[in-house]
Amino acid sequence: MKGLAILILSFAALAVGLLRGVCLPSDGSKPHSAAETSAVHSGGASDAASGEIPAPREHGEASVPPPPQESGAVAPKVTGETEQADIGRGNQPAPEKAKTDEPPALEPESVRSVTRVEPGHNDSNPVWSPMGELLAFERSIDEKREIIICRLDGSVVQRVYYRTPESETGGAMQMFLSGILDEASFNSGITWSPDGKSLVFMSNGGRGNYDLYLLPDLGKNTIIRLTENPERDGQPRWSPVANEVVFVSGRTGKADIYLLKLEPRAVIKLTQGEKSYLYPEWSPDGKKIALIYGSNDNHDVYLIEDVARPIATLRPITTWIYDDLRPTWSPDGSKIAFYSNYNAENDPKVWCIIVISLDNSNNMQADFLASRVVAVNVVPDIDQGPAWMPDSKKIVYVKNDAEAFNPIYIVDIEQKTNLLIKTDTKMNHDVACSRDGTLAYRAQVEQWDHIYIANLKK
Numbered sequence: 001m002k003g004l005a006i007l008i009l010s011f012a013a014l015a016v017g018l019l020r021g022v023c024l025p026s027d028g029s030k031p032h033s034a035a036e037t038s039a040v041h042s043g044g045a046s047d048a049a050s051g052e053i054p055a056p057r058e059h060g061e062a063s064v065p066p067p068p069q070e071s072g073a074v075a076p077k078v079t080g081e082t083e084q085a086d087i088g089r090g091n092q093p094a095p096e097k098a099k100t101d102e103p104p105a106l107e108p109e110s111v112r113s114v115t116r117v118e119p120g121h122n123d124s125n126p127v128w129s130p131m132g133e134l135l136a137f138e139r140s141i142d143e144k145r146e147i148i149i150c151r152l153d154g155s156v157v158q159r160v161y162y163r164t165p166e167s168e169t170g171g172a173m174q175m176f177l178s179g180i181l182d183e184a185s186f187n188s189g190i191t192w193s194p195d196g197k198s199l200v201f202m203s204n205g206g207r208g209n210y211d212l213y214l215l216p217d218l219g220k221n222t223i224i225r226l227t228e229n230p231e232r233d234g235q236p237r238w239s240p241v242a243n244e245v246v247f248v249s250g251r252t253g254k255a256d257i258y259l260l261k262l263e264p265r266a267v268i269k270l271t272q273g274e275k276s277y278l279y280p281e282w283s284p285d286g287k288k289i290a291l292i293y294g295s296n297d298n299h300d301v302y303l304i305e306d307v308a309r310p311i312a313t314l315r316p317i318t319t320w321i322y323d324d325l326r327p328t329w330s331p332d333g334s335k336i337a338f339y340s341n342y343n344a345e346n347d348p349k350v351w352c353i354i355v356i357s358l359d360n361s362n363n364m365q366a367d368f369l370a371s372r373v374v375a376v377n378v379v380p381d382i383d384q385g386p387a388w389m390p391d392s393k394k395i396v397y398v399k400n401d402a403e404a405f406n407p408i409y410i411v412d413i414e415q416k417t418n419l420l421i422k423t424d425t426k427m428n429h430d431v432a433c434s435r436d437g438t439l440a441y442r443a444q445v446e447q448w449d450h451i452y453i454a455n456l457k458k
Contacts, residue, residue, distance in 0.1 A: 164205030
C-alpha cells in the first residue's frame with residue numbers, strides 16, 4: 001500500500017472524478033517494509049490503491065489562530081517519551097513536557113494476535129460487534145479482499161468473499177475501469193446490526209461496480225444485494241437503534257448521504273450540495289448524524305441534528321481553512337472527535353485530534369477550535385476515526401513517531417494528558433475499542449499486517 005494507507009480503502013472515491021480517484025483493492029500479497037509503512041503513516045494526500053483521499057488544503061500564508069485565551073486551556077501533555085511535536089511555533093504555546101511524577105507508560109494486562117501470525121496476507125480494519133464478543137476484519141490476499149468474522153480466541157465464525165452470480169451479469173464478466181477485467185472480489189466497509197447477528201458491507205462482487213450487501217444471518221451463506229446503481233455505494237453505517245443504514249453514493253455525480261430503510265426497502269436522500277458529503281456516523285441515540293462536507297482542498301465537519309429533517313437541520317461544526325476528517329461520537333453522545341491538519345506551521349501532513357462538545361458546537365471561531373486539540377502528531381485512521389473508550393473521557397490513537405514504530409497512546413480529553421500504551425507491537429494502526437475497553441488494532445510483523453488485541457487494566 002502506498003501513500004496514506006488509511007485513506008479511504010473502504011471507499012476511496014464515490015463517483016468518477018469525484019475525489020480524483022477510484023476505490024481499488026490494495027495488493028494484499030505484497031509485504032510492506034518499515035520504511036514504506038512509515039511513509040504511509042506520515043499523512044498528507046497521496047494515492048491509496050489507485051485512489052486519492054481529499055488532499056489537505058494548501059494553507060499558504062493564512063494566519064494561524066492565536067493561543068487559546070480562555071481559562072483552563074492546556075496544551076496537550078505526553079508521558080512515556082521525552083519530547084512531543086509542537087502544535088505550532090511562533091505565537092502558539094509549546095506543549096508541556098512530561099512531568100517526572102507521572103507514570104511513564106501504561107502496561108496492558110495482555111497483548112496477543114487474534115489469528116495465527118503468518119506471511120502471505122495483510123489484515124486490517126477490525127470492527128467489534130456491539131456486545132464485543134466477535135471481531136470482523138478485512139484480509140487482503142493478492143488482489144482479493146475478504147471479510148473474516150472470528151471469536152476472540154481466533155476461531156473463525158465465517159468468511160465473506162462475495163462474487164456476483166453470472167446470472168446477474170448476463171453470463172459475462174463486466175469490464176471495470178478502462179477495460180481492466182476485474183476478476184478479484186473486494187469486500188470491505190463492515191458495519192454490524194444493533195443485535196450483532198447481521199452485517200452490511202461493500203463489495204464489487206468481482207464483477208465491477210461497488211454496491212452494498214447484507215449478511216442477514218451470521219454463520220449462514222445467504223447474501224442479499226441491497227443497492228444496484230451504476231455509481232459506487234459505500235461507507236455504510238447501521239443505525240444503533242433501527243433497521244436503517246446510512247451510506248454514501250455518487251449516483252448524482254457527486255457524493256451524497258442516503259438513508260436505506262431495510263424493511264420495507266426504501267432509499268432516501270439526506271443531503272444536497274455543490275461539494276461532497278462523506279463518512280456519515282450515527283449518534284448513539286440514532287437521532288443525529290455527523291459527517292464531513294467539502295472537496296480535495298478542504299473538508300469541514302457537519303451535523304444533521306434530526307434525521308427526520310435532514311436538510312433543515314444540517315449545520316457546520318467547523319468552517320476554517322484546515323482539513324477536518326472522520327468524525328466519531330463519544331459513547332454517551334455528548335462529544336464529537338475528528339482529525340484535523342490544524343497546526344501553527346501550516347504543514348498539511350501533520351494531524352491532530354480535536355474534540356468538540358455538542359454544548360459548544362455552535363462556536364466555530366478558529367481560536368476556540370484550536371483550544372480543543374487533545375492530541376498532536378497523530379496517524380489519522382480514516383476507516384475507523386478516533387477510537388473512544390467506553391467512559392467517553394479518553395481516546396486511543398496512534399502517534400506518528402517512525403523511530404518508535406508508531407506507538408499507541410491514550411489521551412484524557414479533559415486533562416489533555418497523553419499516556420503511552422506499551423504494546424511492544426510495531427507500525428500500529430486501525431485502533432478500535434470494544435464496549436468494555438478492549439483494544440483491537442493492526443500491527444506489522446515481518447512486514448505483514450495482523451490484528452492484535454490488547455486488554456487494558458481496569
